[in-house]
Amino acid sequence: MLQNKNVIITGAAGGIGLAAARRFAKEGAFVIGLDVNATACENAKNELEGAGFRCLYVPCDISSVESVDAAFAEIGKAVDRVDAIYNNASVFLDGRDGPLGDIDPAIWSKIIAINLTGTYLCTRAALPLMKKNGGSIVNTSSSAGVTGIPECAAYTATKGAMISLTRSLAVDYGKYNIRTNCIAPAAILTDMVKASNLNNPAFNNEKFLEMVTPIRRWGTPEDIAAIACWLCSDDASYLNGAIIRADGGITTNGDVNR
Ligand SMILES: NC(=O)c1ccc[n+]([C@@H]2O[C@H](COP(=O)([O-])OP(=O)(O)OC[C@H]3O[C@@H](n4cnc5c(N)ncnc54)[C@H](O)[C@@H]3O)[C@@H](O)[C@H]2O)c1
Structure with missing residues (x-):
């Protein structure tokens, strides 16, 4: 499906990003993984290479201009074009994000810097490498981008922004045959979702999401990776x-009691 495509994945060393790296590699892509966790980058690279796939992993903090510039200098040495970028990396700062009035300005700025500015910086750097041949940009929103989720105003603001940014990119870069689409996941069992619901007794109840999700199960990182892969394919x-709501129907469910 992705034979000979060079694909950048941010947050590619954990959670959904790592599942995507595995799936993209299996589909024939040359995976270029960026992640702030250098040890996890090393582990992911070893795993993919051990399975016989070529890949490039570059430790990178997507919220830092210098770090993104350095990563793309390395990417530019490895490939002469980029066919897709999957903007997947984000943070959810549980207990520090909250209702708007309770958020410390430094926490607000950090969440905006990683979740929003990070996507801007990486996409900006990838565009010149995509313009020649066209390609695909996949952004990542959330149920927080399409519904009101309490007590995470900064995260929610960035996830709403992913939807607006997707539309801007779609209309500005369509003429280069660069398509931009967005996945809005919810309830995918990863470290982020486990950590983000620790204080919520309802979520701590394993059965809760199974009950409120119309398809009656949690999502897997592989569920989302498959959609990202398809979006990057011809x-x-x-x-x-x-904007694809990949959430088992959670945000479509009007009655969570049934
Ligand atoms: N898991 C869910 O249920 C869920 C729901 C809605 C949206 N999402 C979105 O899906 C995406 C992936 O989520 P996940 O659950 O896999 O998260 P995760 O926390 O399990 O993994 C995120 C990865 O991003 C990396 N990362 C964090 N900050 C970074 C930075 N500054 N620069 C580079 N890399 C960085 C982490 O090291 C990690 O490998 C996120 O955008 C998240 O908002 C997830």
């Missing part, structure tokens, strides 16, 4: 500006 060649 099978999605006329999809531009789409």
